[in-house]
Every structure is written in C-alpha cells, then in structure tokens.
Amino acid sequence: MSSAVDGADTGALTTDPTTDLHEAGPELVQLLTPEGERVDHARFTFGAGLSAEEEAERIRGFYRDMALVRRLDVEATALQRHGELGLWAQLLGQEAAQIGAGRALRPQDFVFPTYREHGVAWCRGVDPVELLGLFRGVDQGAWDPKANNFGLYTIVIGAQTLHAVGYAMGVQRDGHVGTGDPERDTAVVAHFGDGASSQGDVNEAFVFAASYNAPVVFFCQNNQWAISEPIERQTRIPLYQRAKGFGFPGVRVDGNDVLATHAVMEAALQRARDGQGPTFVEAYTYRMGAHTTTDDPTRYRLSDELEQWKLKDPIERVKAYLTRNGLVDQAFLAEVDEEAEALGRRLREGCHALPDPHVLDVFDQVYAEQTEELAEQKAGYAAYLDTFEPEAAR
Amino acid sequence: MTVTKYWQAINQALHEEMARDDSVIVIGEDVAAPGGPFAATKGLLESFGPDRVRDTPISEAAIVGAALGAAMAGYRPVVEVMFLDFVTVAMDQVVNQAAKVSYMSAGNFSAPMVIRSICASGRRTGPQHAQNLEAWLAHVPGLKVVWGSTPADAKALLKAAIRDDGPVYVIESLAEWSTRAEVAEGEEIVPIGSAAVRHEGEDLTVVTWGGAAPRVATAVDLVHDVSVEVIDLRTISPWDRETVLGSVRKTGRLLVVHDAVVEFGVGAEIAATVATECFDQLRAPVRRLGAPYAPAPFAPQLEEAYLPHPEAITREITRTVQTVRNAS
Numbered sequence: 124m125s126s127a128v129d130g131a132d133t134g135a136l137t138t139d140p141t142t143d144l145h146e147a148g149p150e151l152v153q154l155l156t157p158e159g160e161r162v163d164h165a166r167f168t169f170g171a172g173l174s175a176e177e178e179a180e181r182i183r184g185f186y187r188d189m190a191l192v193r194r195l196d197v198e199a200t201a202l203q204r205h206g207e208l209g210l211w212a213q214l215l216g217q218e219a220a221q222i223g224a225g226r227a228l229r230p231q232d233f234v235f236p237t238y239r240e241h242g243v244a245w246c247r248g249v250d251p252v253e254l255l256g257l258f259r260g261v262d263q264g265a266w267d268p269k270a271n272n273f274g275l276y277t278i279v280i281g282a283q284t285l286h287a288v289g290y291a292m293g294v295q296r297d298g299h300v301g302t303g304d305p306e307r308d309t310a311v312v313a314h315f316g317d318g319a320s321s322q323g324d325v326n327e328a329f330v331f332a333a334s335y336n337a338p339v340v341f342f343c344q345n346n347q348w349a350i351s352e353p354i355e356r357q358t359r360i361p362l363y364q365r366a367k368g369f370g371f372p373g374v375r376v377d378g379n380d381v382l383a384t385h386a387v388m389e390a391a392l393q394r395a396r397d398g399q400g401p402t403f404v405e406a407y408t409y410r411m412g413a414h415t416t417t418d419d420p421t422r423y424r425l426s427d428e429l430e431q432w433k434l435k436d437p438i439e440r441v442k443a444y445l446t447r448n449g450l451v452d453q454a455f456l457a458e459v460d461e462e463a464e465a466l467g468r469r470l471r472e473g474c475h476a477l478p479d480p481h482v483l484d485v486f487d488q489v490y491a492e493q494t495e496e497l498a499e500q501k502a503g504y505a506a507y508l509d510t511f512e513p514e515a516a517r
Numbered sequence: 518m519t520v521t522k523y524w525q526a527i528n529q530a531l532h533e534e535m536a537r538d539d540s541v542i543v544i545g546e547d548v549a550a551p552g553g554p555f556a557a558t559k560g561l562l563e564s565f566g567p568d569r570v571r572d573t574p575i576s577e578a579a580i581v582g583a584a585l586g587a588a589m590a591g592y593r594p595v596v597e598v599m600f601l602d603f604v605t606v607a608m609d610q611v612v613n614q615a616a617k618v619s620y621m622s623a624g625n626f627s628a629p630m631v632i633r634s635i636c637a638s639g640r641r642t643g644p645q646h647a648q649n650l651e652a653w654l655a656h657v658p659g660l661k662v663v664w665g666s667t668p669a670d671a672k673a674l675l676k677a678a679i680r681d682d683g684p685v686y687v688i689e690s691l692a693e694w695s696t697r698a699e700v701a702e703g704e705e706i707v708p709i710g711s712a713a714v715r716h717e718g719e720d721l722t723v724v725t726w727g728g729a730a731p732r733v734a735t736a737v738d739l740v741h742d743v744s745v746e747v748i749d750l751r752t753i754s755p756w757d758r759e760t761v762l763g764s765v766r767k768t769g770r771l772l773v774v775h776d777a778v779v780e781f782g783v784g785a786e787i788a789a790t791v792a793t794e795c796f797d798q799l800r801a802p803v804r805r806l807g808a809p810y811a812p813a814p815f816a817p818q819l820e821e822a823y824l825p826h827p828e829a830i831t832r833e834i835t836r837t838v839q840t841v842r843n844a845s
Binding site for chain 1: 574576605
C-alpha cells in the first residue's frame with residue numbers, strides 16, 4: 124500500500140507475523156502435558172542419564188517440593204489475612220517454574236530473586252520463616268545471601284537483573300567459568316517477570332550480559348499480569364524473541380511444566396557455566412492469585428481466564444502422571460499431605476515466635492560502621508525513651 | 518463544601534481539570550482500567566476514554582520521559598509515579614530533562630506537566646516505599662514541589678499544578694488517604710508558593726508540611742502553656758518565605774518539623790534563611806525535628822519511633838521555648 128501523502132511505499136515496512144503472545148505454538152518447550160502425558164521435544168530432554176527409578180524419584184521430589192511451597196504460599200496468605208503479615212506476594216500457579224528452575228541449580232550458583240521467588244528460596248534451603256520476617260516487617264529481609272547463594276528480595280522492579288549481570292561478570296573475572304570442573308563453574312540467575320521486561324534496567328542488563336558474555340540466565344516468569352496490566356501492554360512479540368535482538372538465545376518453556384522448566388534451565392545454566400554466555404528463558408505461566416495481598420484481580424480480569432489456567436495446574440499434571448504410571452501410592456501422597464500440614468504449623472508457630480525488633484535497632488546497620496553522629500542519635504533516643512515508663516516505651 | 522476523603526479530593530481535581538481542559542491527559546502504571554493502585558484515578562477511563570487515560574509499560578523513566586515529550590507537543594500530562602521512592606528510577610528524566618527544558622531551550626519549550634507520587638511514610642512500607650524525598654526534588658531548580666496535608670489542599674494544589682506551565686511534583690500522603698474534611702466543589706485553587714497558617718500564636722513558630730502536619734496539629738492541641746503558631750508550608754519549592762519570616766519576626770522562635778531525615782533536609786534551608794533574615798528577632802536557637810538518619814523501617818513500632826511523634830513534638834516545642842540566652 125502506498126502512502127497517499129508523499130507516494131512512499133510503506134508496504135516495504137511490514138511486521139513479521141510472528142508467534143502470537145498467547146498461542147503456545149511449536150516454540151513452546153513442553154515435556155509433560157496438562158493431562159499428565161510425557162511428550163518428546165527435539166532439543167530438550169528430562170532425565171537424560173538417569174535410571175527409570177532415579178527419574179521417578181526425582182519427579183516425586185518435584186511433586187513434594189511443589190506441594191509444600193503451595194502450602195507455604197497458602198499459609199502465608201492466611202497469616203496475612205489474620206493480620207500476622209503486613210503483606211504477602213503470592214506464587215500460586217508458579218510452583219513448577221520456580222521448582223524447575225530452583226532444582227536445576229548447583230550449590231555454587233547464585234540467584235537474584237524478585238519478591239515472589241519463595242519456591243526458589245525453598246530449593247536453596249532458605250528457612251521460609253525467614254521470608255516471613257520480611258513480610259511481617261520485623262526485619263527488612265534478614266537471611267544471609269551468602270549462606271545459600273540466594274540474594275535479597277528486590278522490591279523495585281527489575282533492578283536485580285543488573286546486579287546479577289555484575290555478579291556474573293565477577294564470577295567470570297574470578298575464573299569460575301569454563302574450567303570443566305563441575306564444582307567450580309558457576310552460573311547466575313536473574314529472576315524477573317513480564318512487567319519488568321519493560322524496565323530500562325532489564326534491557327540494559329541484556330546489553331551488558333551480551334557485551335561481556337556474562338554467565339547469567341535471565342529467567343522471566345511471564346505470569347501474564349503486572350498487577351493489572353496484561354502482557355499485551357508490555358510487548359508486541361513473545362518475550363523470548365527479544366533475546367535475539369540482544370544477541371543471545373531465547374527460549375520459551377511451559378512454566379507450568381516442571382520437567383520442561385528443569386530441562387531448559389539445566390541446559391541454560393550449563394551453557395553459562397561453560398562460558399558460552401547468557402540465555403533468556405521465558406517461563407510461560409500464570410499468576411493464579413493476586414499480585415500481592417493488597418491487590419484484587421477481580422477488578423481487572425475475567426474469572427474465565429483463571430478457570431482456563433486451572434486446567435493447566437502445575438501440580439495436578441505431575442500427580443496425574445505419577446499416579447497413572449504407578450510411580451506413587453496413596454501412602455506417598457498422604458505423607459506429602461502430612462508434611463504440608465506440619466509445614467503449615469511450623470510457619471504459623473515460627474511467624475508468631477519471630478521476635479519484635481527493639482526500637483533502637485532503627486539506628487543500626489545504616490553504614491558498615493556506625494558513624495559518631497548516628498551513635499549520638501541512638502544514645503539521645505535511648506535517653507528520650509528512658510524518660511517514659513518502661514512498659515509504655517518499650 | 519462537602520465532606521470528602523483525601524483520595525477522593527485528588528480524584529475530583531483530576532476529573533474537574535480533565536473536563537475543563539482537553540489537553541490534560543493521565544498516564545501511568547495501573548491508572549486506567551483499575552483506576553489506580555489506590556483509586557486516585559478511579560472513573561477517569563470511563564469519563565475520558567483510553568486516549569486520555571493511559572496504562573503504560575512498567576518503566577518510570579519511560580513514563581516521565583514520554584510525558585515530557587507529550588508536554589512539548591502541547592499536552593498537559595499528569596503522570597503517576599506510584600510511590601515517591603520510584604522517582605529514583607526516573608531521575609534523569611525529572612532532573613536533567615523536564616526541569617531543564619525551559620532553561621535549555623531559552624524558554625522556547627515548556628514542560629507543563631505534573632508528576633504525582635504517593636509518599637507511603639507511616640504505613641509500614643519500609644525502606645523502599647516510605648521515604649520522604651522532597652529535599653531531593655526541591656534541590657532542583659526548574660522543578661516545583663507541592664504537598665497538601667489536607668483533602669482541600671490536596672485538591673486545590675493539584676489543580677494549580679496542572680495549570681502551571683512548568684513541571685510540578687505533587688506529593689500525596691498515603692497516611693491521610695482516608696482522612697475526611699470539607700472540600701470545595703469546583704474552583705478553588707491554592708496558589709503554588711503560599712503557605713497556610715493553621716494556628717495562630719505568639720511564642721513559637723512551627724513550620725511543617727506533608728505527613729508531619731497532622732501530627733503537629735495533634736501536638737499543638739496537647740500544649741497548653743505555650744502559644745504556638747503553626748505554618749503548613751504546602752509548597753516545598755518555592756517556599757513561602759514571607760509568611761514564615763513574618764511569623765518568626767513576631768514569635769522570635771522557630772521549630773521545623775518534617776518526616777524526612779533531618780540531615781541535608783528542607784528544614785536546613787528554612788533554618789538557614791531564618792537565621793540570616795531574622796537574626797535580630799531570634800530569642801532561641803532554631804531547631805529541627807525529623808526522622809533519624811536511617812532508612813525507614815518496616816516494623817510498626819520502629820516506624821512509630823522513627824517519625825516525629827506528637828509527644829516528641831510537644832517536648833521539642835517546650836525545649837525551644839525554655840531555652841534562655843546566657844547573659845554573658
């Protein structure tokens with residue numbers, strides 16, 4: 124078609140009819156269907172090198188992990204509703220994406236989470252009660268990132284992707300890439316979501332990672348919603364295709380399929396450890412809950428959509444697979460249920476037992492070493508408090 | 518006059534200004550379909566359509582930058598940057614771009630735009646959601662900064678900001694979000710740069726604004742033996758020197774109370790100006806009361822201690838008035 128204004132041939136400028144944002148399409152890596160059927164993929168395999176029993180054991184482990192983090196999420200949501208937490212960011216529906224990614228890690232790998240990676244924290248061995256401390260407001264996130272190689276929750280969207288790239292550049296500089304030593308070679312994971320893909324920081328992180336060939340995996344849980352804003356507001360092409368423009372591979376995986384997510388992440392992490400550079404993994408999933416407990420998704424999305432995604436539940440398909448193939452018995456399922464109950468109790472009790480901070484804590488850790496000025500302010504405030512009745516002030 | 522909540526007053530201002538002037542547009546995250554994360558933009562999409570009320574991708578820098586471009590093109594964009602803390606992501610666009618447009622184009626371009634942000638101080642939102650960053654913004658020539666502490670002022674200042682021909686940063690108090698008070702329907706504009714005398718007095722001037730203002734009001738009600746004059750600044754920059762200096766010349770004493778950390782704050786600017794301009798009238802050292810030089814904590818009991826409490830304010834009032842000059 125020609126422009127009526129100046130005769131230029133605008134027909135030369137067409138948009139490539141690319142994969143639909145919502146059509147799974149042939150590019151979607153899936154190894155376990157929503158119905159619980161194993162399917163093959165040309166490039167990715169789950170369980171290569173494992174015996175049948177080892178493979179079954181691992182899948183049972185994924186089921187257990189997912190069931191327990193779902194319980195963690197339900198319990199924390201309930202604690203927020205009872206006024207025990209100030210806020211909770213729900214992971215409901217994203218269990219497979221997080222467990223698949225988390226279980227593909229090696230101990231030396233380092234994770235930069237958003238504020239929703241409770242499942243990854245679980246895989247790293249972070250005590251979930253420590254997560255509750257942040258959401259209860261008794262601390263600002265007090266787990267030691269170095270203890271489990273799991274960074275602090277990052278609240279300003281996308282900022283951590285740059286931190287991940289810088290960390291990965293450090294790993295590279297330390298010579299922990301491409302040595303062939305499986306206990307030394309290290310990968311870094313930057314977690315973020317579909318909303319963050321619009322942030323400058325995230326795009327700058329892509330540029331830096333490509334430029335330095337940094338050993339980082341960008342793991343984007345595309346859960347379709349950035350609070351109220353649908354994925355269409357963030358992008359016109361499937362997110363994984365953006366990687367091409369930055370010069371590294373992008374792959375879209377069914378984020379509700381724990382086997383596929385694990386297989387893709389194992390490959391991407393190994394690529395990073397081997398010194399082949401960054402990979403973008405788009406885990407195509409769905410936020411079944413609210414953005415956080417302050418949000419009410421019924422204000423902006425249709426319940427039909429949620430009902431459709433319930434049919435793709437990440438836990439149900441694994442349960443169906445294990446049951447249908449005789450890989451679990453009722454005793455195992457009952458045991459996981461009991462474990463979930465025990466976890467729920469432990470979280471409730473742990474949450475209630477979290478100590479309240481002392482008022483004077485507010486002056487601490489502002490600097491690596493407390494300044495004289497702050498020490499004076501702290502002493503002055505202590506003296507001020509001492510003028511009150513002890514019970515009233517403390 | 519009708520009794521209106523703080524957030525509803527903001528919502529009214531947006532409705533009224535959009536109805537009055539077709540060039541006023543609203544853009545930001547979650548402002549259209551859900552009506553804003555805290556309902557400030559509720560109903561705008563229904564009333565004015567998706568062309569004038571736009572949800573954006575999640576990028577504060579891009580939102581402010583695009584709004585600046587729209588302002589250059591003749592619109593009057595009202596940007597919502599959800600929390601004041603998030604402006605840090607857009608600082609280049611605010612500080613180096615919007616605030617400089619007029620100066621660097623020799624006045625050929627202007628940026629008639631408003632950036633609205635909630636300050637969530639006092640709502641247990643922690644180090645990255647509860648900062649009082651007005652000093653950062655006020656330090657930038659070319660930018661105006663306003664902060665209404667009452668529903669009526671929140672509305673009237675927002676209307677004035679929208680009508681201003683340069684960039685105005687409008688800060689809103691989440692802690693006051695549901696506070697009800699009488700608000701004029703329709704036209705009432707508070708000129709930018711005019712403070713309000715909330716309480717007349719003879720012994721001491723207290724200058725405050727934003728989130729601290731309601732606690733100052735509570736504190737003053739608790740003080741019976743000192744006659745306190747309370748000034749709500751309302752505009753941080755340019756601040757109302759005339760009203761403040763006139764009051765201090767009368768009372769001879771000044772206490773500045775704000776929720777931001779004291780160090781390098783707006784209180785220092787006011788204190789320094791008063792020290793210079795009112796030297797002969799001062800009967801006591803100028804004092805400042807604010808948060809300690811530490812990030813805002815999450816824990817309720819910590820944040821309670823962190824922000825100037827009415828009891829702490831009354832003590833500082835007494836302390837300032839009881840200071841006696843050594844007759845040396």
